[in-house]
Amino acid sequence: MNNFSYIQVNSAKEATGYRQATPQAAYIAGGTTLLDLMKGNLEEHPQLVDINLLPFKGIEQTSDGLRIGAMERMSDVGEHPLVLQQYPAVSESLLLAASPQLRNMASIGGNMMQRTRCGYFRDAAFPCNKRVPGSGCPAQEGNNHNLAILGTSEACIATSYPGDLAVALAALDAVMTLENAKGKQRRVPVTEFYVLPGKTPQRETVLEPGELIVAVTIPAAAHARRSTYLKVRERSSYAYALASAAVGLDVQNGTIRSARVALGGVGTKPWRSPEAEKVLTGAPATEATFRAPRPRPCVGPSHATTTASK
Amino acid sequence: MTDHSTPDPAALPNGPNHDGRRSFIKQATGFLGLALAPPLISQAERLTAISKKVEGVTEMRLKVNGAVRTIQAEPRVTLLDALRERLDLTGSKKGCDHGQCGACTVLVDGRRVNSCLTLAVMAQGKEITTVEGLANGEELHPLQQAFIDHDGFQCGYCTPGQIMSGVACLKEGHAKTDGDIREWMSGNLCRCGAYPNIVAAIRQVEKSGFKS
Numbered sequence A: 001m002n003n004f005s006y007i008q009v010n011s012a013k014e015a016t017g018y019r020q021a022t023p024q025a026a027y028i029a030g031g032t033t034l035l036d037l038m039k040g041n042l043e044e045h046p047q048l049v050d051i052n053l054l055p056f057k058g059i060e061q062t063s064d065g066l067r068i069g070a071m072e073r074m075s076d077v078g079e080h081p082l083v084l085q086q087y088p089a090v091s092e093s094l095l096l097a098a099s100p101q102l103r104n105m106a107s108i109g110g111n112m113m114q115r116t117r118c119g120y121f122r123d124a125a126f127p128c129n130k131r132v133p134g135s136g137c138p139a140q141e142g143n144n145h146n147l148a149i150l151g152t153s154e155a156c157i158a159t160s161y162p163g164d165l166a167v168a169l170a171a172l173d174a175v176m177t178l179e180n181a182k183g184k185q186r187r188v189p190v191t192e193f194y195v196l197p198g199k200t201p202q203r204e205t206v207l208e209p210g211e212l213i214v215a216v217t218i219p220a221a222a223h224a225r226r227s228t229y230l231k232v233r234e235r236s237s238y239a240y241a242l243a244s245a246a247v248g249l250d251v252q253n254g255t256i257r258s259a260r261v262a263l264g265g266v267g268t269k270p271w272r273s274p275e276a277e278k279v280l281t282g283a284p285a286t287e288a289t290f291r292a293p294r295p296r297p298c299v300g301p302s303h304a305t306t307t308a309s310k
Numbered sequence B: 001m002t003d004h005s006t007p008d009p010a011a012l013p014n015g016p017n018h019d020g021r022r023s024f025i026k027q028a029t030g031f032l033g034l035a036l037a038p039p040l041i042s043q044a045e046r047l048t049a050i051s052k053k054v055e056g057v058t059e060m061r062l063k064v065n066g067a068v069r070t071i072q073a074e075p076r077v078t079l080l081d082a083l084r085e086r087l088d089l090t091g092s093k094k095g096c097d098h099g100q101c102g103a104c105t106v107l108v109d110g111r112r113v114n115s116c117l118t119l120a121v122m123a124q125g126k127e128i129t130t131v132e133g134l135a136n137g138e139e140l141h142p143l144q145q146a147f148i149d150h151d152g153f154q155c156g157y158c159t160p161g162q163i164m165s166g167v168a169c170l171k172e173g174h175a176k177t178d179g180d181i182r183e184w185m186s187g188n189l190c191r192c193g194a195y196p197n198i199v200a201a202i203r204q205v206e207k208s209g210f211k212s
């Protein structure tokens, strides 16, 4: 890990000010992604700006839904009564992630910014377009069984966001609040926060340099109250998803009134499936509906199509 | 060099590393003087109330197992390395150094964390508990005793982390069933496969009604 200076700040203005002064500096919250990467010399930062004292705290009911501060910890959010009752998929996505120790450390903002588990990205000895733009993508021909199927490009086929929370948030139409150096806030839906790799896999989100994640707000909805997160792993706990699904259904008198479906582990970003939602909406809530084979349930601008058309 | 400083917001668009630095430190010192005024508050507590910048080797104060200890270290030193290499508290183990095995588990303000992914500089002002701080003199913590009673280890390398994690697991109320114990202890790996005995040890303490 390279040497760095450390600054603890009390306000967003100070935080963004330090990032402007030293563009290569990084914010540190729980440190569970950042220090992991810095130890492997996969990221180097001359300065770490500790944002843990920023007032981005609280889990509270607002007119837009449940607002969760970016500095809240995964464990506290996952076990919060309002999250458990109104957004079970979110609670499950948090409590099935990482380990109790990591969840005590990891912040919601940091979680949204975690990086891919692609083995080539995580080994500085290999080229990788995401880590060193233009250096190549050994995963295309190499060990890629855990990488993405949907939304891939010639440049990168990694599941850029390998985690769980953002999948549940994408399904439930959550909106992020971001704040820039001028103190100006903007709101971005989680489904638009992550971007496809295209020719620039190093760019993973719409977050501008130095911009802060302030909070995430999840609208109240009947399908959110009846939601769940299914995670399939190589072992029964403490592992990343091979594939996962966040599903919310509003069922009245046996009919699905509204449906939300997002997939994890299979797309280059948390993958909302409007196709699956369309098929479910208005259908009877029966096993036959859920099991029926669907033609092309998920369509994405996949790399496979590009290659095939060459 | 260290400066414990509160940046003047007006100086900020260009950040703290421009020519206003000297006056900046002066102001900050003035502010520190004020902040230092109330007696009875620990140094670390005062410092967490204001911005601080730490660079190079500096003095850090860590409150470990009830005693405040001082080390000289760079900001990149992890809490695990500070404990093991500087404070001679080698109970906490380094298995993976990447948050994957739990051998380095300690309590920070009563919560279990991986000390390998915690910076020592960020642990200042907090209560750190390591396996060395569990026993009460010669009297073992009930979970330490239970690990002996149930043969909760073979080589023992993962054991301090297992015990610290188990203490927290019990306190959190996540040890009500064997299934719960397995799930909520999954952040601690054991190459020797002592898992059934570890579960039995935690179950024994849970059944005894012990409250941390």
Ligand SMILES: Cc1cc2nc3c(=O)[nH]c(=O)nc-3n(C[C@H](O)[C@H](O)[C@H](O)COP(=O)(O)OP(=O)(O)OC[C@H]3O[C@@H](n4cnc5c(N)ncnc54)[C@H](O)[C@@H]3O)c2cc1C
Binding pocket: A026, A027, A028, A029, A030, A031, A032, A033, A034, A035, A036, A051, A070, A071, A096, A097, A098, A099, A102, A105, A106, A107, A108, A109, A110, A111, A112, A113, A114, A162, A163, A164, A165, A211, A212, A213, A214, A238, A239, A240, A241, B098, B099, B100
């Ligand atoms: C062994 C292991 C297993 C894991 N398993 C899982 C899993 O199964 N599922 C899962 O979902 N996750 C998993 N994770 C990832 C974990 O959830 C993330 O590391 C964690 O959520 C990151 O949060 P943090 O606060 O520690 O972030 P940090 O490491 O502090 O920060 C991460 C990045 O986000 C930036 N950042 C942090 N906060 C903000 C903010 N408010 N605004 C702007 N930028 C910010 C930082 O600058 C940094 O670049 C695992 C991690 C490890 C080490």
Ligand code: SF4
Binding pocket: A116, A118, A119, A120, A121, A127, A128, A129, A130, A131, A136, A137, A138, A139, A140, A147, A155, A156, A157, A158, A201
């Ligand atoms: S798949 Fe993406 S992250 Fe993995 S080696 Fe290729 S470019 Fe890098």
Ligand code: FES
Binding pocket: B093, B094, B095, B096, B097, B098, B099, B100, B101, B102, B103, B104, B105, B114, B115, B116, B117
């Ligand atoms: S040494 Fe910290 S988790 Fe392995």
Ligand code: FES
Binding pocket: B152, B153, B154, B155, B156, B157, B158, B159, B189, B190, B191, B192, B193, B194
């Ligand atoms: S006792 Fe050997 S690793 Fe657990």
